[in-house]
Amino acid sequence: MDKFEFIATSTFGLESVVKREIIDLGFENIKTSDGAISFTSNISAVPKANIWLRSADRVLVVIGRFKAETFEELFENTKALPWSDWIPKNGNFTVSGKSVKSKLFSIPDCQSIVEKAVVESLKKKYNVNWFEKNGAKYKIQVSILKDTAILTLDTTGPSLNKRGYRQSSVTAPLKETLAHALIALSFWKKDRILLDPVCGSGTIPIETALKAKNIAPGILRKFVSENWDIIPQKLWKEERKNAYGKIDVNLKLEIYASDIDSKAIENAKHNASLAGVDDCIYFKVQPFEEIKLMDDYGICICNPPYAERIGTINEIEKLYRQMGNKFNKNKTWSVYVITSCEEFEKLYGRKADKKRKLFNGNIKTDYYQFFGTRP
Template sequence: MSGVELIATATFGLEAIVAQEVKDLGYQNVLVENGKVTFTADLSAICRANLWLRTADRVRLKVGEFKATTFDELFEKTKALPWPELIPANANFPVEGKSIKSTLFSVSDCQAIVKKAVVESMKNKYNQQWFEEQGPVFKIEVALLKDMATLTIDTTGPGLHKRGYRRLASKAPIKETLAAAMILLARWHPDTTLLDPFCGSGTIPIEAALIGQNIAPGMNREFVSEKWPSIPRELWRQARKETHDLANYDQPLEIMGTDIDDEVVKIARNNALEAEVGEHIHLQRMSFTEISSKKKYGKIICNPPYGERLGELRAIEKMYQEMGKAFSKLDTWSFYILSSNPRFENLFGKPATKKRKLYNGDIKVDYYQYFGPRPPKRRDGEPRADRE
């Protein structure tokens, strides 16, 4: 295994952000489709993509793609793929699947057929009839979309949002990948003040600190493909060394997070310490109605409560009105707010400069972006990155 084709899976609405991250890693031939970004690279890309991608869900190794309208076709074409070149004889290779608008709609049958085909392929190579599957994990996925079957192997393990720092969480924590995407979409720069007045367990401030100091989100966790014999340990060593070499721990940051719940703020502090960015984030108990700043320019990036039940909804809508009044005090700042309420702009009292459709888990949301006035140029003559 030398040159590889990889798929970085993405939550709906984040594909372009993931694609830009892939390009920023130096990889070309990037294809963007719904829910995924495909690219070709060398073997080290498995290591680097897992360590560096902030907004992708996971990284899959693409084994093959073909049309399949019958189970026989699925079996034969799967069997013909180079499984023994990828999977060792002692591997644990479970199969999962999904089928959308395809003739082969029974996911369980498709999984069983793919499993059988892979076993048959490996029997021929390894000259054995039984595989104990006690070794490294190579989780195979068969994904059928409009009769096109895509066969991949997961290189990540637990999803990329599992950074490892969030040991404790508030009631409805935002995924780390979505939080990172919100910050990237806001074009926040580390020399700009950032405030999250609904910080919860601290995910947005922590992700901002990681971005601000160029700390790889996967630096302190492990990946299932680290145990694959086909990827030399030296590639992982070099990739991890790169994360340390490129981290800018001396970058000063002004990041603040507040929440009305004192216990939640304590959780946020613990998570920030786990992420090793605690000294760069100021966290305190405060109502969003009390927010103020001596800084003329800054960005509020937040994910306030949605309130899906009727009684809660009324309280949330009142909160949005109060947010509009409270945020207006920072009239030279920019605001980036995630909400599932279609009336948000009316309640907030101002139409957004721009909005983007996203998903927070299974909830359809809009990312409302309010651009403040452009700050003056920095001393080096470059404009500050306070606007999109």
């Protein structure tokens, strides 16, 4: 089978998590750059990567890569690429673009040149002058970095964080892909208790349960490339069947999720049931200060309110102090908190063992990590 180059895109800061996932899926020739992890595989990577990647945003297939310092170079090199291998006569294609530190900096011009070049290439191949564009969707992207153009097709469609289970959410829910990364960056293991005491719509507990039970995050949803002729339908069917077969249905988990807001807990329960993990998460309406740490060696991973988003400063500072008071008394617990509050360690009353810069949407945050003693 032919080999292709793919790019899994990720939020800035999550590249190492996505790279680990790509290694675990068995792909080869992995290279990492800012927000992009490239790898090679045959076409079966499209269903596999889309259905299984937990922290990537989307999966692109690279159609070509070349030097482009002039519009002519961009046009001729784009035209020479094998577009008709991918896009059928009635393919509904669009072009988006970006350019960084390059001579060709006008994005609208680059987009329109790429579109013209693709049209010319397809016209020649299909021997037609007019395309109806009423078939499957193809999103071409031209990205020019330091005068090198990469032409890709998006195989994903709506971003991979849209798993399909989050029908209801609270204010400021975490992206599912980031929630998974918080778990992957922690010391949590299947046999440890997980607590999210400010769970909102339940994203962290649900992603934990999906990961632990080996439920593929994309198992419930569709991808734009499922309508592409180049990918045999049987590859999608086989990957889904394989994914269903890999679910650990008998795994017992201890995941506790609570929130002060009863509406949030109602939403979280509903989402967990859609995700098929409501049997292993214990939900409760409970203000943080009433939480009792019954067992030792638990792991708390949470996304409390930040000033920019919800709650008043006083309420938020009080909550951060309460968190420190509770967890600092039990040295066996490990606590992981994502927040944009720069005063967090001061309010929590302890310096983090590790901090990692992450973006939650456009908000710059830190992922504060307080390690408990080992069991």
